[in-house]
Amino acid sequence: MTIDSNPLSDLISAGMPDGVIRVETHPRTANTALVVDKVRSVYPHQQIYGEFCPVQGYVDAPPDELYEWLADSRSLEEWTYSTRGLVATEEPGLWVGYDRLNTDTEIYVRTVANPAAMTVDYHCAWDQGRHLWMIYLMRVVDAQLVLNKPGSVVLWNNCRHPFYDENPYPEAAPPERAEWVGDLWDMFWAGHQIELENLTAIAEHRHGHGLPLTPEWMRA
Amino acid sequence: MTIDSNPLSDLISAGMPDGVIRVETHPRTANTALVVDKVRSVYPHQQIYGEFCPVQGYVDAPPDELYEWLADSRSLEEWTYSTRGLVATEEPGLWVGYDRLNTDTEIYVRTVANPAAMTVDYHCAWDQGRHLWMIYLMRVVDAQLVLNKPGSVVLWNNCRHPFYDENPYPEAAPPERAEWVGDLWDMFWAGHQIELENLTAIAEHRHGHGLPLTPEWMRA
Numbered sequence: 001m002t003i004d005s006n007p008l009s010d011l012i013s014a015g016m017p018d019g020v021i022r023v024e025t026h027p028r029t030a031n032t033a034l035v036v037d038k039v040r041s042v043y044p045h046q047q048i049y050g051e052f053c054p055v056q057g058y059v060d061a062p063p064d065e066l067y068e069w070l071a072d073s074r075s076l077e078e079w080t081y082s083t084r085g086l087v088a089t090e091e092p093g094l095w096v097g098y099d100r101l102n103t104d105t106e107i108y109v110r111t112v113a114n115p116a117a118m119t120v121d122y123h124c125a126w127d128q129g130r131h132l133w134m135i136y137l138m139r140v141v142d143a144q145l146v147l148n149k150p151g152s153v154v155l156w157n158n159c160r161h162p163f164y165d166e167n168p169y170p171e172a173a174p175p176e177r178a179e180w181v182g183d184l185w186d187m188f189w190a191g192h193q194i195e196l197e198n199l200t201a202i203a204e205h206r207h208g209h210g211l212p213l214t215p216e217w218m219r220a
Numbered sequence: 221m222t223i224d225s226n227p228l229s230d231l232i233s234a235g236m237p238d239g240v241i242r243v244e245t246h247p248r249t250a251n252t253a254l255v256v257d258k259v260r261s262v263y264p265h266q267q268i269y270g271e272f273c274p275v276q277g278y279v280d281a282p283p284d285e286l287y288e289w290l291a292d293s294r295s296l297e298e299w300t301y302s303t304r305g306l307v308a309t310e311e312p313g314l315w316v317g318y319d320r321l322n323t324d325t326e327i328y329v330r331t332v333a334n335p336a337a338m339t340v341d342y343h344c345a346w347d348q349g350r351h352l353w354m355i356y357l358m359r360v361v362d363a364q365l366v367l368n369k370p371g372s373v374v375l376w377n378n379c380r381h382p383f384y385d386e387n388p389y390p391e392a393a394p395p396e397r398a399e400w401v402g403d404l405w406d407m408f409w410a411g412h413q414i415e416l417e418n419l420t421a422i423a424e425h426r427h428g429h430g431l432p433l434t435p436e437w438m439r440a
Binding site: 004005006007008009010011014016017018019020021022023026028031034035036038039040041042043044045048052054056057074077078080081082084085086087100101114116117119123133135137139141143145146147148153155157159160161162163186187189190191193194197198201202204205206209211215216217 | 224225226227228229230231234236237238239240241242243246248251254255256258259260261262263264265268272274276277294297298300301302304305306307320321334336337339343353355357359361363365366367368373375377379380381382383406407409410411413414417418421422424425426429431435436437
C-alpha cells in the first residue's frame, strides 16, 4: 500500500508554527540569504561551546573493537586525563574511583552501551553515586560508511546540565575542596579534545602493534 | 572477583604512543597550559565545520515520540528544507524522492534507527540508490537525564565523506545540473541549523497542541 505524502497536513487547523523555513515558502534565494547570514569566518566561543560540547574525530582502528573497549567503564582509566582507580560497587554496573583533578574527589560511573548502535554513554558524577548527571554521550561509527575508509569515527557530546552551574549535593563533597566540576565548563572542549586524542593514540597504537584494543586485564 | 586496574600495562613492551596526556605524566598545571592554549574567544570556520558538521539543540517534546517521528523517513518531508515526494522503491526500506534544491535531483533514503539507543541515521544519496554515502547521524536523548528537564535533546552530526568533494557517479546526474551537493559543504551547518529549528518548531507545535508527533498519514 502506498500512502501519499502529506507533509504538515495535520497543521492546517492548528496553524503552522512560526519560523519554519521550507522550500514551499522560502525559495532558494531566500534560504541562501538566511544561510549566508549565519556563516562566519569565525564563531564566538559561547556560540560553539556554550550549551553543548561536541568533539569528534577519526580513529584508525576497527569500530567493533573500539566500541568494545570504550563500552568498558575501566577504559576511562586509560584514555581520560584523570579518572583512575575504578572499583566495582555493590550496585551492579556502578563503579567508583577518583577524579585526580583534585585530591579526594570520588567519581561514580555507570556505562550504558548499545552494541547495535555503538553508543557508549558514561553516566557519571563527582562525590555521590545516586544521581549520575554528568553524562558523556559517545558513539562509534564505521568510517567505511561515513568517510569511505577503514576505521572509526568517534562522536562525543556533552550537555550543559544545570548542576554544572551549582553543585546540588555540596554535603557530599570533601570539605576542603574549593573547586566544582562545572567551574571548568568553558575548558571542557579543550580537555575533551585532549582526551579524544589520547583515546585515538592508544587505540591506533594497539591496533598498529597487533594488540587487542581491550587489554587482557580488562577482559578478566 | 575484583581485578586490579592496570591502565596501559600492555604497552610496557610495545612502548607508549606519543602525545598521550595523562595526570601521571602531565600534572594539572601542565595540562591547564595545554587547555588554555586551545581555548579561544573565536574559532575559525574550518576548525569547527571543516571535517564534521555537528549541530544540536533542545526540543520541548517527549523523546520517545520524537524518536518515533524522526525514525520514519517521511519525516524528512516535514522538517527538511527540500526533501520531498518520497515513495517506497521495490527494495524494502529504500525510499526515493526529490531534493528540490535543484529541479530533477532524485534523492534516495534508507533510515536505520535503533529504538533503545534512539539513534536515527539517514543514509542518503543524490541521483542513485546503490551507494548511500550521505549519512546524517542523529540521536534523540532524554533531556531529563542531560538537562534535568522534560523534553529531548537532538544530536546531529555529518562527516565529510570524500564524495562531497567529487561526485563519484556523474553519469547518474541529470545532464543539465551544474551543482554538486558537496559544493555546499561549507554552508551545511547553517542549513542544518535551520532544519533543526524546523524540526524543533514542528515537534513543539504538535506537542503543545496535543497532536501526535507522528501525523496520521505517516502512521497509515
